Amino acid sequence: MAFKSIGIIGLGLIGGSFARAFCDRGLSVYGLDGCASTLAEAAQADIFQALTDDIDQFLKMKPDLIYICVPVEATKAVLKTLSGKGVTAPVTDGASTKSSVCALAGELGLNFCGGHPIAGREVSGFSASVNGLFDNAVHVLTPVAEGFPEDDLRALHEGIGMRVTVMTADKHDLVFGSISHLPHVTAFSLVEAVNQACPEAFSYTGGGFRDFTRIAASNPRMWTDIFLDNDKTVIELIDTYIDLLKSWREDIADKNEEKIYKRIEEASSIRRSIK
Numbered sequence: 001m002a003f004k005s006i007g008i009i010g011l012g013l014i015g016g017s018f019a020r021a022f023c024d025r026g027l028s029v030y031g032l033d034g035c036a037s038t039l040a041e042a043a044q045a046d047i048f049q050a051l052t053d054d055i056d057q058f059l060k061m062k063p064d065l066i067y068i069c070v071p072v073e074a075t076k077a078v079l080k081t082l083s084g085k086g087v088t089a090p091v092t093d094g095a096s097t098k099s100s101v102c103a104l105a106g107e108l109g110l111n112f113c114g115g116h117p118i119a120g121r122e123v124s125g126f127s128a129s130v131n132g133l134f135d136n137a138v139h140v141l142t143p144v145a146e147g148f149p150e151d152d153l154r155a156l157h158e159g160i161g162m163r164v165t166v167m168t169a170d171k172h173d174l175v176f177g178s179i180s181h182l183p184h185v186t187a188f189s190l191v192e193a194v195n196q197a198c199p200e201a202f203s204y205t206g207g208g209f210r211d212f213t214r215i216a217a218s219n220p221r222m223w224t225d226i227f228l229d230n231d232k233t234v235i236e237l238i239d240t241y242i243d244l245l246k247s248w249r250e251d252i253a254d255k256n257e258e259k260i261y262k263r264i265e266e267a268s269s270i271r272r273s274i275k
């Protein structure tokens, strides 16, 4: 069965942008959000067949697919609620960590497949949602339930211009721990370091500092949940990074010109090879 109607829980940046994309493809879109002002904004957008803040009313709309787009901890709470309501419809989500979300959905016996759109912005809420956010972006699927209509979920995302890839939830959390969660820790701590060492320097920032710390302007709720949920992997990655920073400190303190040059040369070559 191809999904013809999608019920989105959480109408912020990601849920709102998916709603716009699915509506553009001619699908029926229903929405639930816990925030009254978000519902009022969404109602102005002429995208949704119906909107509510009540889960029972939402389930009566009987969407072909339930799409959870709320922060990680809230995602787990929603999964428990759906299980408590005896939902058997296919359910997916867009949360940025996958291991614990998928493990919980499996324990609850939901007809679930995890997902993570690799697209986003540093702003949040329905007002930040845009058309085209997912154009040509990767969408990672992390399958859980055996009978889940995975081909339909793939087709849904390909239909809005995404490139779908499948991996285990644990591999997802290592990959995105490395290229997303560690860089966010680094960006947050770099802003803290400059703020402690020389706050006046912020008035002189150029492209390099701005590029490097763009992601430090991200949503605190979302990133607190991500770090706490992927804690073991993030801690291991931070430990590796601390060791590397210490070795940079040593090489600079030792004035080891040859080693410093080689390290920069190697990192620069790796960075240039990234497509």
Ligand SMILES: NC(=O)c1ccc[n+]([C@@H]2O[C@H](COP(=O)([O-])OP(=O)(O)OC[C@H]3O[C@@H](n4cnc5c(N)ncnc54)[C@H](O)[C@@H]3O)[C@@H](O)[C@H]2O)c1
Pocket (backbone or CB within 6 Å): 009, 010, 011, 012, 013, 014, 015, 032, 033, 034, 035, 038, 069, 070, 071, 072, 074, 075, 077, 078, 094, 095, 096, 097, 116, 117, 118, 119, 120, 121, 122, 123, 124, 125, 126, 219, 222
């Ligand atoms: N922002 C990004 O760049 C990005 C990228 C990829 C994935 N994600 C993931 O997508 C999810 C949503 O992120 P976002 O940036 O859209 O957040 P957001 O803050 O913009 O929106 C979240 C929405 O969920 C609603 N909400 C929260 N708890 C709820 C609940 N229990 N029931 C109903 N509504 C609830 C909020 O009112 C809000 O409207 C997160 O899990 C995040 O990790 C975000």
